[in-house]
Amino acid sequence: MMDGFFEDLVIGSRVELGAHLFTAEDIIRFAKAFDPQSFHVDPQAAKASPYGGLIASGWHTASVWMKLIVAHHQRMALARAAAGLPVVPKGPSPGFRNLRWLKPVHAGDTISYASELIAKTESRSRPTWGLVTNRGTGVNQKGDLVFSFEGMSFLGRRP
Amino acid sequence: MPRWYFEDFEVGSVATHGPREVTREEIIAFAEEFDPQPFHLDEEAAKASLLGGLAASGWHTCSIGMAMIADMFILDTAGMGSGGVDEVRWLRPVKPGDRLTLERTVTGKRVSRSRPEMGIVDFAFRLLDTEGRPVMTQVNTVMIGRRAPEAA
Numbered sequence: 622m623m624d625g626f627f628e629d630l631v632i633g634s635r636v637e638l639g640a641h642l643f644t645a646e647d648i649i650r651f652a653k654a655f656d657p658q659s660f661h662v663d664p665q666a667a668k669a670s671p672y673g674g675l676i677a678s679g680w681h682t683a684s685v686w687m688k689l690i691v692a693h694h695q696r697m698a699l700a701r702a703a704a705g706l707p708v709v710p711k712g713p714s715p716g717f718r719n720l721r722w723l724k725p726v727h728a729g730d731t732i733s734y735a736s737e738l739i740a741k742t743e744s745r746s747r748p749t750w751g752l753v754t755n756r757g758t759g760v761n762q763k764g765d766l767v768f769s770f771e772g773m774s775f776l777g778r779r780p
Numbered sequence: 781m782p783r784w785y786f787e788d789f790e791v792g793s794v795a796t797h798g799p800r801e802v803t804r805e806e807i808i809a810f811a812e813e814f815d816p817q818p819f820h821l822d823e824e825a826a827k828a829s830l831l832g833g834l835a836a837s838g839w840h841t842c843s844i845g846m847a848m849i850a851d852m853f854i855l856d857t858a859g860m861g862s863g864g865v866d867e868v869r870w871l872r873p874v875k876p877g878d879r880l881t882l883e884r885t886v887t888g889k890r891v892s893r894s895r896p897e898m899g900i901v902d903f904a905f906r907l908l909d910t911e912g913r914p915v916m917t918q919v920n921t922v923m924i925g926r927r928a929p930e931a932a
Contacts, residue, residue, distance in 0.1 A: 651843075655844070655846050656847065657850055657855065680843045684837075684840075684843065712830045713829070713831055714838055714870060717865075717868050718866065719864070719867075
């Protein structure tokens, strides 16, 4: 389990975030709003493209990782509340590095996401916060790694 | 037919596109689906957070950046996809009513050794707010087809 204050987290700890099915409808809806390249919005054009069919925008693949990590944090917060433990403040993210879209996510693919803590540093300017770096990943139903990145975020320190 | 090919991207060139206004409704709609943290959903909760007020999810900002990149040139370019993004920094919160301008700098280019029909172009993007301050920077490479590939 990966939860607790900044001081409680152990580098190398990993959490499975669950799986998400990418339907053609969702792929097209996201891409029409943000990434209307033909292989994301037009099934016929996608079939004729090098991808051979409709694929998700890379930003859609990334946004679903965020959706699942937020759900994980909400479950952990409820569990802590039920156990009478104090709330761990979660802050925003200053950015990420090394985001890779390693293989296309096709319509009908189910991607299993995970997060692993790879680094943590105390914040010099904000003494009540630490900065954690997690490697986020997504693996398709065939076991292929399709998505990976290293994201930073602020996390509360022990009061 | 695409309008722009690998040959058309000049290293060192800077171009801008926009602005595009970000609405409170779209900030909340994106956050409800993908990033339902209180500082992306609720003004009061956001005021008490490090962001100081309601702000867009960073992934929403990236997606808006993508939409502007698409509008600016990718839909008219012989684009062959992107393998990823080397770095994104979210420097300032994107707030309701912000009007974002995209700035594109071409930082490098080379022909693919394994696939001579295409090249790889390096870009540095910045999204600037209404006052011209950068809210996001992004460094990435895009594969772009060549206009006149050499006979392989």
